[in-house]
Amino acid sequence: MFQVLTQFMCGYCDIDLRDTTGLGHGRLIARHGSPQTKRRWIPRLLAGDLAGIAVTEPHGGSRPAETRTCAVAGSDGTWTVTGRKTWISRLTEAAVFVLFFRAPDGQLVAAAVDASEPGMVRQPIPPTGLAGWTWGVLDLDAVKVQPEEVLHGQGMGLLREHFAEYRPLVTATALGGAAAVFDTVTARLSERKTTGDVHRLRDSALITLGRTHVQLATALLGAVMASQLAEGGHADAELWGAATKAHGIDTANSATAELALLLGASGFRADCQTAKTRRDLSGLLFADGIHDSLYRTAGKQHTATKDTAGGITAVPAPRDQLNSVALTG
Ligand SMILES: Cc1cc2nc3c(=O)[nH]c(=O)nc-3n(C[C@H](O)[C@H](O)[C@H](O)COP(=O)(O)OP(=O)(O)OC[C@H]3O[C@@H](n4cnc5c(N)ncnc54)[C@H](O)[C@@H]3O)c2cc1C
The missing domain is CATH 2.40.110.10 (Butyryl-CoA Dehydrogenase, subunit A, domain 2)
Known part of the structure; x- marks a missing residue:
């Protein structure tokens, strides 16, 4: 969880810092070399x-x-x-x-x-x-x-295991970038109100702030959970890594698009960090897994039959149980 949240902070500074913590794709070498x-x-x-x-x-x-x-x-x-x-x-x-x-x-x-x-x-x-x-x-x-x-290992298995761990880190980085846009917008709106440029903040702006904040926070929680499943070697780690990556990056993209409008034309300057973040986020719609494929992977697993108690759609076990899976598995 520490690494996921650190990547969130890296993304807050700049999405280009996406491999700052850990070995990035070198993790495959550490695990299987x-x-x-x-x-x-x-x-x-x-x-x-x-x-x-x-x-x-x-x-x-x-x-x-x-x-x-x-x-x-x-x-x-x-x-x-x-x-x-x-x-x-x-x-x-x-x-x-x-x-x-x-x-x-x-x-x-x-x-x-x-x-x-x-x-x-x-x-x-x-x-x-x-x-x-x-x-x-x-x-x-x-x-x-x-x-x-x-x-060592079969290629498709290596890809699945690796991206189950890597995608939550990328997702957290992207959400960090979106959180920085959120803070830029709230700071700008507060300043306009303080200086008297606007007498009161429009309800539509406040609704956007309330909605995007909870969207980004819950998407981050999803990435944290996916990361914990991957660390614990849970059978559903790939599903959650894929689905929460697609959902988290989609959320970061839609939230920043909505938030950026509240900056007005100043957010359209080429040298504006918000504009850069939006360009970076659009790249993450493809990098580390295109979203229709990821949602499809998740959807496929939901319709598969599985022998384990609770079935494929069951909510993953709490962390203490996952740890015991890792220890015994
Ligand atoms: C910024 C960035 C960084 C990247 N970095 C890397 C990297 O370091 N290493 C790496 O290996 N890759 C990298 N990629 C590539 C990325 O992983 C791929 O873009 C992604 O996997 C999708 O592949 P594709 O672009 O070839 O699209 P495609 O696989 O061609 O898919 C494009 C669309 O076609 C659809 N499609 C596919 N098959 C069918 C079909 N039979 N019928 C109908 N529709 C279909 C898909 O569902 C999708 O909607 C990067 C991409 C970007 C944008």
């Missing part, structure tokens, strides 16, 4: 190096199961990976990429690949928002992958 790979990357990541993640391909990021980037086995035990990844964030800043591709046997796998490895060709594309890191196309032209660089 071989001892050599962990020894190589974890000290660097702890010292501030960035880990990128390369999943999305030109045929569509919402279908990672259809990944086309693939490896060919060499006689010396190495693999040679070729393919194209698109819309990759941290394109030139990442020291290491967690790269998803098909192993020679066709299974989806991931490997920690040094960003300076020969054969990695980058084409940056200027983004509308989330411009704190470069973004664009990563071509893999016969990139060598050593056996110890391949992460």
Whole structure:
């Protein structure tokens, strides 16, 4: 919970601070890397190096199961990976990429690949928002992958587990950005009233403040809960991480759109932090999972049959019970 709330504060300062706490996508290496790979990357990541993640391909990021980037086995035990990844964030800043591709046997796998490895060709594309890191196309032209660089576990399982933990952090960051917009607007309205520019605040403005405040607070609670489920290894962690990310970012987007109107034209200046936050939030509608796919994932699980008591739609157990799941599970 501490990390989620710290990310909320980071987002309050600037949504570009979204990987400030923890290892970001490097968590995959910490959890699933071989001892050599962990020894190589974890000290660097702890010292501030960035880990990128390369999943999305030109045929569509919402279908990672259809990944086309693939490896060919060499006689010396190495693999040679070729393919194209698109819309990759941290394109030139990442020291290491967690790269998803098909192993020679066709299974989806991931490997920690040094960003300076020969054969990695980058084409940056200027983004509308989330411009704190470069973004664009990563071509893999016969990139060598050593056996110890391949992460342990099946690729789709790694993605599911990782994003169940990562999405609540991104959501909290986005909600922090929206909370800063909220504070900017309330400060501006209070100032206009104090200086006598307006005699009284319109009811419509007060209603917007009351509604958006509770929307942002409850969306943050959802992210905290999703994070706790992921930490506890709960079976519904993926569902809650996906649904609360889509809901939290949608809420942050709609609340800031509504709040920004109360700033008047001053909120439309290109150098206004509110305008930047709104551009960043629009990028998060896609990054780390496009929302129709995430809601679909959640919806699918609600309609699945499950043997556990209470069924799939049951409210997750309280935290003390989750801890015992983690300890015993
Ligand atoms: C700022 C930003 C940063 C990003 N960073 C990264 C990164 O670091 N690493 C990375 O791997 N990716 C990254 N992405 C990519 C992101 O994960 C993808 O944008 C997302 O997964 C959606 O994939 P897509 O854009 O290819 O859309 P698509 O998968 O093409 O989906 C677009 C729309 O088409 C719909 N659709 C898909 N299939 C069908 C169908 N059969 N019939 C009808 N409709 C369909 C979808 O439901 C969706 O509404 C980033 C994106 C952004 C915007």
